[in-house]
Amino acid sequence: MNATGAAFDDAALAALEFDAVLAQIAARATSEPGRLSVLALAPTTDIAAASAELSLVDDTIAFFRSGGDLSLGGVVDMSAALARAEVGGALSGVELRRIADNETALVNACRAIAGMKRQGTSNQWSPLLALALTLAPTGTLVSRLTSALDEDGSVADRASPALAKIRRQQRALHDEVRDRCQSITRNPDTAKMLSEPIVTIRRGRYVVPVRVEFASQFAGVVHDQSASGATVFIEPMAAVEANNRLRGLETAEEREIARILAELTALTAAQADALGTNAIVSARLDCAGARARWAIAAEAGSPSLSEQRIVRIVRGRHPLLRRVAVPLDIDVGEAFDALIISGPNMGGKTVMLKTVGLFCVMAYAGIPLPAAAGTIIGAFDHIACVIGDEQSIAENLSSFSAHLRALSAAQARAGAGSLILVDEIGSGTEPGAGAALAQAFIEAMLAVGARAIVTTHYTQLKIFAADRDRVANASMLFDPATNEPTYLLLVGVPGRSLAFALARAIGFDPPTIERAEELLGAEAMD
Numbered sequence: 001m002n003a004t005g006a007a008f009d010d011a012a013l014a015a016l017e018f019d020a021v022l023a024q025i026a027a028r029a030t031s032e033p034g035r036l037s038v039l040a041l042a043p044t045t046d047i048a049a050a051s052a053e054l055s056l057v058d059d060t061i062a063f064f065r066s067g068g069d070l071s072l073g074g075v076v077d078m079s080a081a082l083a084r085a086e087v088g089g090a091l092s093g094v095e096l097r098r099i100a101d102n103e104t105a106l107v108n109a110c111r112a113i114a115g116m117k118r119q120g121t122s123n124q125w126s127p128l129l130a131l132a133l134t135l136a137p138t139g140t141l142v143s144r145l146t147s148a149l150d151e152d153g154s155v156a157d158r159a160s161p162a163l164a165k166i167r168r169q170q171r172a173l174h175d176e177v178r179d180r181c182q183s184i185t186r187n188p189d190t191a192k193m194l195s196e197p198i199v200t201i202r203r204g205r206y207v208v209p210v211r212v213e214f215a216s217q218f219a220g221v222v223h224d225q226s227a228s229g230a231t232v233f234i235e236p237m238a239a240v241e242a243n244n245r246l247r248g249l250e251t252a253e254e255r256e257i258a259r260i261l262a263e264l265t266a267l268t269a270a271q272a273d274a275l276g277t278n279a280i281v282s283a284r285l286d287c288a289g290a291r292a293r294w295a296i297a298a299e300a301g302s303p304s305l306s307e308q309r310i311v312r313i314v315r316g317r318h319p320l321l322r323r324v325a326v327p328l329d330i331d332v333g334e335a336f337d338a339l340i341i342s343g344p345n346m347g348g349k350t351v352m353l354k355t356v357g358l359f360c361v362m363a364y365a366g367i368p369l370p371a372a373a374g375t376i377i378g379a380f381d382h383i384a385c386v387i388g389d390e391q392s393i394a395e396n397l398s399s400f401s402a403h404l405r406a407l408s409a410a411q412a413r414a415g416a417g418s419l420i421l422v423d424e425i426g427s428g429t430e431p432g433a434g435a436a437l438a439q440a441f442i443e444a445m446l447a448v449g450a451r452a453i454v455t456t457h458y459t460q461l462k463i464f465a466a467d468r469d470r471v472a473n474a475s476m477l478f479d480p481a482t483n484e485p486t487y488l489l490l491v492g493v494p495g496r497s498l499a500f501a502l503a504r505a506i507g508f509d510p511p512t513i514e515r516a517e518e519l520l521g522a523e524a525m526d
Helices: 009-013 019-025 032-039 047-065 079-086 093-119 127-132 138-147 161-186 212-217 237-270 274-296 347-365 399-413 431-447 458-468 497-507 511-518
Strands: 200-202 205-211 220-225 231-237 311-316 328-332 338-342 382-386 418-423 451-456 471-478 485-491
Touching: 009 019, 009 347, 009 382, 019 032, 019 047, 019 274, 019 328, 019 347, 032 485, 047 127, 047 274, 047 347, 079 237, 079 274, 079 451, 093 127, 093 138, 093 237, 093 274, 127 274, 161 205, 161 237, 200 231, 205 212, 205 220, 205 237, 205 458, 212 231, 220 237, 231 237, 237 274, 237 347, 311 382, 328 347, 328 485, 338 431, 338 458, 338 511, 347 382, 347 418, 382 399, 399 418, 399 431, 431 451, 431 458, 451 458, 458 471
Parallel strands: 338 451, 338 471, 382 418, 418 451
Antiparallel strands: 200 205, 205 231, 220 231, 311 328, 471 485
């Protein structure tokens, strides 16, 4: 499923590490086309299409949990070979056999799906079964290919009566020539001229090894010489005529094999459209299977998709966290349109922002979310992510200049369907100016109907959130006893600075801390 528009630009997807999630899922595909199909997944602004993809994955999960198997191992991309066949190029036996094996694996998978569904009680065509039923018929072609070609792609005797006859004649003639040469090795008059009493092959002809001093006395044709020069390999005159006939049969065999491969290629080219359709079905099935396997392992489920511009995450876990993720609960777009999250560094604010954005693009790409039931992803046609250190040495931009550019780009595209995610908004400059600019940006986003989640250390923004309708404060909680983060989000309460508490914890000079508290002032502390 590809994006239906440029609402989710590469910069936003990169900031959210969407490609890393796709790589995790792609590792669970069973074929190369399926793996590439996973890596090509992209968020769509079409909520109905995204919902259909999630339903397909849900059905695949149910299929697996019912004992079904959806392995397409060994399936390879044969599109280049098919394109060559369509313009008259001959395919090799290996290529033709791979096409047949692809079809066989796909047919077996679709039969397994149909068989499992027949055992169920529902008469409805599930998404997985509906996809399997789009398989184009290629049975006649596959039967012809597997009949004519062995598993390694070599053309079998059964491919044509003419080829079978040629190969029978070859076998008989091989035996005849070998017997003639072996009689020479057993004849006392000629055996004494040989370095060894054996029959071998040089340049496709049967020969015997003659000691070089007897070469002029041995009737035959020299074809080779040993590395030492002590032996020459001579085709006995008694075998020359039979060897000639063997070479003639080999040429006839080559012509017949070429004719058979050309015929099989033509049959395959005639079925190119059906084979192309089935290749798409195969990749889609494996892509759905990979997402379902990943979802089962990650304990992920499909969210509800809504046409409203809301995000509600229930016990969501960022899929890329190596440690056990503390579940996130957040709700934006219902009680409030903008969320101002504050609190000390290392509390999980950035991960929270990334989780919200990543969950949206995953859902839009038809990927289940590691979250609990009740999770809702609304319809946003634009997601802006201003996350991380955006200093650009190449463009001679400071962190603040780059931050401003990113905010400007987000604002230029912002509208009622936008979700704006900004980490440390307005940071990197004089605090008063940064806070004022940040507040003005948030007000502009609210004016166009966008939803926004920002993180900050600015007191001015905390006060703004407390005073403004449809704007809420929130904080990532810390354990007051240990000053360690709990990674829990508390909506309605601004985050407090732990600067002084941390200074005391590390043994900072107490009078200096007290003076700092005086300078900050009781009003700011309140």
